[in-house]
Amino acid sequence: MKWTFNLMRVRGIEIKIHLTFLLILALGGFEWGRVHGAPGVAFGVLVMLALFACVTLHELGHSIAAQHYKIPVREIVLLPIGGVAMLGKLPEKPQQELVIAAAGPAVNVAIAAVLAIVGGPLVTLDGHGLVEGAAPAPSVATFLTWLLAANITLVVFNLIPAFPLDGGRMLRAVLAMATDYRRATVIAAGIGQAAAVGLGLLGVLSGNFILALIAVFIFFGAGMESFQAKAKTVLTTRRIGDAYNKHALTLNPNDRVSTAVDYILTSPSCSAAGCSGW
Template sequence: MGWSLTIGRIAGTDIRLHFTFLLFLVWIGVADYMAGGPAAALDSISFILLVFLCVTLHEFGHIAMARRFGIRTPQVILSPIGGIASLERMPQKPAQELLVAIAGPLVNVAIALLLMAAFGLAIDTATAAHFESSTLAERLLIVNVTLVLFNLIPAFPMDGGRVLRALLAMNMGSQRATALAARIGQGFAFLFVLLGLFYNPILMLIGIFIYFAATAEEQQSSFTGFASQLRVRDAMEPSPILLESTQPLTRAIEALLSSPQKEYPVLDAGSRIVGLLDRDAMILGLRDRGSAVSVGEVMRASEPLRAEQTLIDAFTAMRGRGVKAEVVIDAEGRPVGILTHDNIAEMMMVESVQPGWRFRRR
């Protein structure tokens, strides 16, 4: 997600703050300062920061459980509507997805129990009804209980929706389960938007997020279904123009202007793949360093894909590394193509209107 700032790193996962979270803090601080002075502003900001500490711990519950199944999480992003842990992939087995989904809410259950034990608190409607005048510990208890209840609403792709999808997948298969869970999630999204119109605008934002996230998850499931049957060679752009690392950037610009290709494998003197140069890097290099700079100085490192590799594994690897294009090599290590996100997106569009389209190439 763009417009975010890295504030720390824990066990290989970057913790990032979206800029809207910072604006939210400023807005809360200024509003409470105007209403009640410095003490009120400090109390509100402290409370918000502690709430988002609980949200962060919630996300690390998902992250820790996912790691048990060999799934890395490059980053977690905090925004005013909650946290998003960017798992490199979802578990393939329904039981594993169930455990990953439930791990987050269980962290909030643990926090609530600790608050109750440490401060002698109890969960009652009276405390919730007088939220503003409650102690800090009481408010945090209410927030954590609310997080548990809210996240377990079966609105896919929220935690409760993922629990629902996992349970459905145990009986009907992943793709059908995802489609049904996504429909239910979209139904809840419309309900949130409707409630937001009359009660709280934040619910409208959550509803919109759930709708688009559920749609994206359904599309991803559909892609996984057909991509797992295809190889990288079926989706790549074959016979790419090759560049040498010692050539001047002028040569790359000429290739860019004379062909539709936008990404170029880069070879060393021994004809081995050493990198990949894309259009954006070319333009930045041209602007900042001039046309005489060598291709090797502006390219990025490459981790080539194999032509016989499954398309879903290749896509997962590309997404995990955060790259939109990669060099494809044959069994002898020779570059034979380029795989890009655009290639994959075009295949998804074809599949969406003509399921079962034959993509395989000889």
């Protein structure tokens, strides 16, 4: 992926940051800085860095589960919308996909549990200052509360059964245990696109354009997933013989044009309606 730079390497996996990721740091600094001045800027950036550390751990959860099944993980890229773990190939069995997809949100459940235990009485999940979108005063309690809320949000959001979210993959894996992979993907992608339309409407009606943007991302992600699954099915069910043209004509520079025309008119793979190609 272009515009990325390497951050570190964990278990042979390159962790990269996309340049646009800096936007999210700036946004955090701006939100808190507006209300609390310079200390607010530092706090906002710190909160965003902590959030993306949690996102990285989430992606590492997927990656380590994939490595467990001998699936190579090429890299993890951190984008403003979250992280992406690039797997070298798709999991073979639905059970493997289910475990790999669930491993990410499971990490955030663990982080949230640790934050709730460590934060203890400091953490107040009454949503004070969080729901109104205001930046509550920088403090350890704010930091822990915000991060706990963020991890819970990550779990809930990722479990929406819509591609390319983890919930969509988990749904496909469960469906694929009952039917074939292609049908499972088409059904799961359809549910994903319906969920995306719902989220998009919610985003537009409530004026939450980030939500609307995420909905667009999910909608096209679901379409891509469905396309990839169909392509995978074709590639695994077609033989090489199906793919190469048995009736190809080889011409040399001295041949007459009429040779090619005659061939086209008499070729068994062509008809008046056009050639049936692959």
